[in-house]
Amino acid sequence: MTKDSTQDPLLDGAPAAPEAADGASAAVELELTADELQALCRDRLCPACPVAAQAEDDRLRALAELDNTRKRLEREKEEHRKYASEKVLADLLPALDNLDLALEHAPKDEAARNFVLGVDMTRKALLDALAANGLVPVGEAGAEFTPELHEAVGQDQRDDLAPNTVTRVLQRGYKLSGRLLRPAKVMVNAGQ
Template identity: 35%
Template structure:
């Protein structure tokens, strides 16, 4: 009877051992799955980091390329603006030298008009009128091309457009007033071609004594 009972016990032990082995195998399998899962997560994180670095690098390159395009556009606009200004200046002041060469002719006509005062004779009167008409035509042509005459008598002295040749006492004019123009000045499109040579008033000794 005792031998019959020992057989089932051995079978139970084998079964128990199999069960234990199965559990251990399952635990080992679960552990390997967890390790594999961790490895995959680590690889995914590394891949994401690499992708993020590549994205940041691509964004930086795109920003740099955009900045270069904007700088190139700005430089092109500056070049176009400067070229336009140069063309405008060339058009506006192309007659600068030419007009300056014509001014002595105008000066000669003005002096001739001052010296050729008309007398009672018809020939003298006709010559005076002819010179006056020629001078007017000359000035009209200059004005047509934006050459303006500066005749500042009675105006305050302006060093930007006037050149003082002498100072003269005056009781009637305020100090610093242009009393006479020895030679008239001219501008081309607002830019000085030749300054007016003038006589400027200064305070008279009488006015100074009165103030004292």
């Protein structure tokens, strides 16, 4: 069988078509599976070929970029899920502040006892619902003043507390899943 100039150079090593029984060449169509074609290409490709090296480098970079994008999208999705309720919870804080004020200025007589108890139960139910969504109150009297959690609105002069200590909480602050939603407004001890 003679090699013709139109024959595919990749098929040089392929087996020749079988001769027909009568001695004439039979036209047999050469069909390769995908695995056989890949193996043939690998055998024919020079390992030091810069085109192949560049193609492999591009493939690896594309895979790394795809993996980085997938991880970034997962992080963004998790952060969005974690803080999706932030606006709604921030809008509920004034209602919670009003319940705190109602309890702080509630009459102490026996006639208002049930009313005050109802307001306190409503406040606790609201706090429990907010806590279930990741909201945590911050700011306690007697705690050390930290600018990350507190907003100082004034100073007090108390000898029974250390300097730079919160003396009164005027408005409670809140954190949502570790992020400060609103700082606590406090009075700070000026010290001696």
